[in-house]
Amino acid sequence: MRTCAILSSVLACVALFVACGGGSDPEPEPAEQNSRSIADLPEHKTSPLAQLMREMTAFGDTTRARLLRGEDLPPYPVHFKDMLTLESTPGMVDHTTYDPFAIAYLYQLDSLYKVPVAERQQGFDELIQYCAACHGEVCPGPLVRINKLRMPG
Template structure:
């Protein structure tokens, strides 16, 4: 039991630090109030949206429209330590493809397409921002 708690604690620390935003000290704001980049804000929207899509699929409901512009992945300002390298560009194209496919696929393959969306989130994150991966994995449909 103690070991389990220890591992949870280490996990939580890794999540906080591995994708934490770095801020140079040009602004005198308290450490806890670091600003999220535009891309990070979009990512949080992508998370919330896909979480609701998961529930819609499980209930057999119609999927809501995308609340964000997929193209903006390529232009929004991002935290300094990340960059639009080859991996980012490659995975964002795949991601875009699957996210759009949710609206064109048959209901039989909806779960597969949805899980492909989430696997693409994870794949891109493995090349850059590993912190949120355990959280993203919760979006998968078993």
């Protein structure tokens, strides 16, 4: 019985010590936590594929705005074909999944520039659907941004 009481007391002290954070490093202040970003790390760099994806997003913004205003398409982005060969962020792209989506995107991009003017908004929306489909499988982070590129319903 006495052993049980001693053991209970020791466990209570250990629990109190752990709960009070004894011996651990203090948590950083919230402002300090929020000011840190992976982009601030010295070893962080944007991969060539990630940079191209940002250019593709800018192209999507511009193209959507032009089509909504009834204007012509921007110049064809020939360098988008590099999406098949550019270095990706390590661990982010499984080419057995990514490559078929990339090929389908490039095919739809070609189609967008070939369809009649009256069908361009639909062609553009299909292009964006390929982006969303790929990012639904490979890298879901940009999905919210991609969905904002869709044409109004």
